[in-house]
Amino acid sequence: MKRGYYQFLFLLVGVLLLVAGIYRQEAYEVMIKAINICLECIGIG
Numbered sequence: 655m656k657r658g659y660y661q662f663l664f665l666l667v668g669v670l671l672l673v674a675g676i677y678r679q680e681a682y683e684v685m686i687k688a689i690n691i692c693l694e695c696i697g698i699g
Contacts, residue, residue: 675681
């Protein structure tokens, strides 16, 4: 019983943190940084 409770709790916390990151537009910032790194690797940026 406890294992299922902890799994649900960690899943809930993970979903809440994911939603908080999307709300703060952190996904956009991560995408911009990833694009810049990729452009630097191939020598364009």
